[in-house]
Structure formats: structure tokens, C-alpha cells
Amino acid sequence: AVMLFPTIERMACTPQGKVMTPVLCRLRYAFYLPIFLLSLLPESLKVGIVRLALRNLYALDTSIIPTTVSLINVDCAG
Structure with missing residues (x-):
């Protein structure tokens, strides 16, 4: 998987990535409780x-409902 998506791998090295990476890493814990509940x-x-x-x-396929519920x-959140 190395160099599979080099752009995505290097996003954390950009100026905006240096700001957002720590924020998003901490923010993910805020989603664990609602998902658990x-x-x-x-x-x-x-x-x-x-x-x-x-x-x-408008074009809701009913087969996506069970998949989304799963x-x-x-x-899945971890």
C-alpha cells in the first residue's frame, strides 16, 4: 500500500494538513459516544x-438501507 495514493499520504505534510491532522485526530473521539449509543x-x-x-x-435504492444500518x-468507527 506504500505509494498507492501519494497525494493522500502527503496531505498531513501540507500547511493546512499540519493544522487539521491534530484536530481531526482528537475530533474522532467525539463521534465514538454517539455511534456507541x-x-x-x-x-x-x-x-x-x-x-x-x-x-x-430522489433515487433512493432500498438495498442501501440495511447496508447503512450495518x-x-x-x-466501523475505529
Whole structure:
């Protein structure tokens, strides 16, 4: 995977990357608690939340609902 995406690998070395890398590294912990709490909900409630969040998509394929619900998992956030 070395040099697979050299632009992405070097983003942290740019002036903006030097500012944003520490911020984003610390900010990720703020997302762990909400994701953990959402993962405790029953599947039917998660499906409802995902449908509510994606309601404005005109070409919503119903097969993406279970896939999106499966991403509400603490293991996916790490």
C-alpha cells in the first residue's frame, strides 16, 4: 500500500494538513459516544433513523438501507 495514493499520504505534510491532522485526530473521539449509543438501539429504530436521514434522496435504492444500518457499529468507527 506504500505509494498507492501519494497525494493522500502527503496531505498531513501540507500547511493546512499540519493544522487539521491534530484536530481531526482528537475530533474522532467525539463521534465514538454517539455511534456507541446508536448501536444500542433496536434494528427497527435504526432503520427508521436511516430512512429519515436519507429521505431527500430522489433515487433512493432500498438495498442501501440495511447496508447503512450495518455501518452504525462501534467496530466501523475505529
